Amino acid sequence: MKALVKERAEPGLRLADVPEPVVGAGEVLIRVLRTGICGTDLHIRGFDAWARQTLRPPLIVGHEFCGEVVEIAPGVEDxxxxxxxxxxxxxxxxxxxxxMAGRRHLCRNTVGLGVNRDGAFAEYVTLPASNVWVHRTPVDPDVAAIFDPFGNAVHTALTFPMVGEDVLITGAGPIGLMAAAVATHIGARNVVVTDVSPERLALASKLGVNLALNVAERSIADGMHELGLREGFDVGLEMSGNPRALRDMIANMTHGGRIAMLGLPAEEFAVDFSTVVTSMLTIKGIYGREMYETWYSMSVLLEKGLDLSPVITDRFSHRDFDAAFDTAASGKTGKVIMDWTA
Incomplete structure (x- = not known):
């Protein structure tokens, strides 16, 4: 079969012929239909310091996907x-x-698909049946392919109550955009998204946010004034990993405000903890998805009309993976999909 492989400890990926995976005990074999390119995949292709420390080539990469089950191991149910x-x-x-306590998203021994074991940028992939989410209602394959990052967005957005609240989202990358769509859909009063990319802020506007703010041109305080907010934001979703973004968020939260932090910083940075203390702010780190409450919430949100189609901006054949990766790395797009049937 064809697969995107990190063959050696150096930058780049190659579309190579590799053996089809064999179904093990408790596993299913999936014919991959679509895949989404994640920031993690960009790090792997560039083979930066994180990738050098984490990966053990050769490795089939990729973890965002959807597909059709073609084989199941004996004893697999549902x-x-x-x-x-x-x-x-x-x-x-x-x-x-x-x-053992049902908090599987906090497992210290987590193995990452496409990072610590062969992944889904391939014509076929195996996965434990316990890690498979079956779509019981119709869903577009392009959307089904991005359930992994959609889950990050939903996990972050639903961490704190949001109905009637004023919400600040820093970072209009694909996950930030999906979080904005969720916040608007579930009844936040005002949703403000910040970034420095005009293209991504334009996408945020299409999702119905109250304000898409270019912080290279105007401050968050300017945006608050425009919307008539006097006491700051009730809920913050930090999706960028940018030090300035978190500092600006902290400075513009209401007393008792709550921040869910998904953005992963590249290195340590200073935080104004005096404001965190005196304003009694809550900051909670978010990683991955709750298994499987978040997945249930994702499916229900789509059933109730949440539209993610504006977030998907570019589609490529898997054969054109270099162009797909370059597009995803541009910082100007939404989600980039690769079609493994084309």
């Missing part, structure tokens, strides 16, 4: 041949304290 599925890319041990 998954059938022909099902359209997405995959939870965090494989957990099932035996640690958090796993």
């Amino acid at each position: 998954v059938a041949i022909g099902d359209l599925v997405s995959g939870e890319g965090h494989l957990v041990c099932g035996k640690c304290r958090n796993c």
Whole structure:
């Protein structure tokens, strides 16, 4: 089969012929239909310091995907041949304290699909049946392919109550855009999205946010004044990993405000903890998705009319993977999809 492989400890990927995976105990074999390119995949292609420390080539990369089940191991239940599925890319041990307590998203022994084991940028991928999410209602394959990052957005957005609240989202990348769509859909009063990319801010405007703010031109305080907000934001979703973004968010939260932080900083940076203390702010780190409450919420949000189609801006054949990766790395697009049937 064809697969995108990190063959050596150096920049680049190659579309190579590799053996088809063999279904193990408790697993399913999935014919991949669509995949989404994640920031993690860009780090892997560039083979930066994180990738050099984390990866052990050769490795098939990729973790955002959807596909059709074509084989199941004996004893697997609730998954059938022909099902359209997405995959939870965090494989957990099932035996640690958090796993045993039902907090699988906090497993200390998590193995990442496409990072620590062969991934989904391939014509076929195997996955434990417990990591397979079956789409019981119709969903577009392009949307099904991005359930992994959509889950990050939903996990972050639903961390704190949002109905009637004023929400600040820093970072209009694909996950920030999806979080903005969720916040608007579930009844936030005002949703403000900040970034420095005019193209991504234009996408945010299409999602119905109250204000898409270019912080290279205007401050968050300017945006608050425009919307008539006097006391600051109730909920903050930090999606950029940018030090200035978090500092600006902290400075513009109401007393008692709550911040969910998904953006992953490249290095340590200073935070004004005096304001965190005196304003009694809550900052909670978010990683991945709750298994599988977040997945249930995602499916229900789509059933109730949440439209993610504006977030998907570019589509490529898997054969044109270099162009797809370059587009995703431009910082000007929404989600980039690769079609493995074309």
